[in-house]
Amino acid sequence: MNITVYRRITQIAFILLIFLMPVLDILRYDTATKELIVFGNVWSLGLKHGFYADQSVTGSLHIAVQFFLKAILPWIFILSIFPILGFLTGRFFCGWLCPEGTLFELADYLTLKLTGRRNFYSKKPNDPDINGGNKAVYAVIAVLSAVVIPLVGGVALTGYFVAPKTIWAQIVNWNFTFGVKAGIIGVAIYMLTTSIFVRHVLCRFVCAAGLMQMLFGWVSPVSLRLKMDTARITECTDCRGCEKACFMNVMPRKNKRDISCVNCGACIVACNKELGYGRGLFHYSFGEKCASPSENCKNLTKIPPYPALSLTERP
Ligand code: SF4
Numbered sequence: 201m202n203i204t205v206y207r208r209i210t211q212i213a214f215i216l217l218i219f220l221m222p223v224l225d226i227l228r229y230d231t232a233t234k235e236l237i238v239f240g241n242v243w244s245l246g247l248k249h250g251f252y253a254d255q256s257v258t259g260s261l262h263i264a265v266q267f268f269l270k271a272i273l274p275w276i277f278i279l280s281i282f283p284i285l286g287f288l289t290g291r292f293f294c295g296w297l298c299p300e301g302t303l304f305e306l307a308d309y310l311t312l313k314l315t316g317r318r319n320f321y322s323k324k325p326n327d328p329d330i331n332g333g334n335k336a337v338y339a340v341i342a343v344l345s346a347v348v349i350p351l352v353g354g355v356a357l358t359g360y361f362v363a364p365k366t367i368w369a370q371i372v373n374w375n376f377t378f379g380v381k382a383g384i385i386g387v388a389i390y391m392l393t394t395s396i397f398v399r400h401v402l403c404r405f406v407c408a409a410g411l412m413q414m415l416f417g418w419v420s421p422v423s424l425r426l427k428m429d430t431a432r433i434t435e436c437t438d439c440r441g442c443e444k445a446c447f448m449n450v451m452p453r454k455n456k457r458d459i460s461c462v463n464c465g466a467c468i469v470a471c472n473k474e475l476g477y478g479r480g481l482f483h484y485s486f487g488e489k490c491a492s493p494s495e496n497c498k499n500l501t502k503i504p505p506y507p508a509l510s511l512t513e514r515p
């Protein structure tokens with residue numbers, strides 16, 4: 201299996217997790233009962249009954265400790281997830297897990313099949329070539345995707361605030377409360393407009409999770425990143441497969457740390473396809489250490505340091 205297959209598996213698995221979390225009561229906030237449900241239990245501060253009447257030092261300490269453990273600590277944990285992920289794995293989450301990134305990749309793919317370019321605005325030098333296919337079939341898939349995916353996404357995300365059973369009952373009876381209707385339609389419109397008009401621009405400049413990973417990955421000396429075996433640059437056939445594979449518009453052969461790179465590995469796959477498995481010029485590294493695929497790193501241990509590449513941009 202190549203990196204792309206693994207990546208599709210992690211992307212689909214994460215989407216399923218996002219959809220199932222409220223259904224299985226793993227995490228959701230019930231706006232009707234005003235309760236936060238975490239792993240099937242109502243999340244509370246755990247204060248003793250009648251705590252407000254206890255004005256002793258022990259009573260005050262109990263409130264302070266419970267507040268720290270049940271309110272402040274969870275927030276610190278939640279807010280530190282993306283900085284830690286960024287520090288260790290760069291923008292790996294964006295490329296391998298993020299449901300929105302997955303949706304944008306699907307939109308890229310269908311746009312490419314229908315128009316010959318990745319986005320509706322202009323053809324970019326690194327847009328891949330289209331390899332056949334029946335446009336009518338892709339048009340039907342695109343229309344179905346534009347209707348079904350945002351609505352299903354709307355139902356799933358609304359489940360984080362309204363009990364999924366309640367939403368399901370309303371769908372079956374086709375009788376919606378204002379909150380459920382607003383939730384589903386609001387999320388659906390957001391998903392539809394971003395996947396048609398904005399896509400990876402949102403990942404690059406707007407998404408807070410992406411920006412945090414970008415920042416911490418950039419400064420981290422150990423984070424996962426893409427590297428090129430520049431010692432073997434003469435083996436490059438200039439097929440430009442690596443550039444065409446990159447939906448984030450990175451020029452991988454420049455071998456520079458690029459804040460837009462989401463560590464998707466599409467360029468690794470493309471180069472292995474061109475030069476033969478294990479002979480590709482790209483690999484993952486943690487800091488200076490080769491991470492994967494190790495076959496691509498063989499020469500790296502022999503001829504460091506590498507000269508900087510200066511590849512000219514193509515029109
Ligand atoms: S440079 Fe390679 S790993 Fe980075 S986003 Fe582009 S294709 Fe993915």
Ligand code: SF4
Pocket residue numbers: 435436437438439440441442443453470471472474475481
């Ligand atoms: S995919 Fe590999 S061989 Fe082709 S242009 Fe990129 S680095 Fe060169």
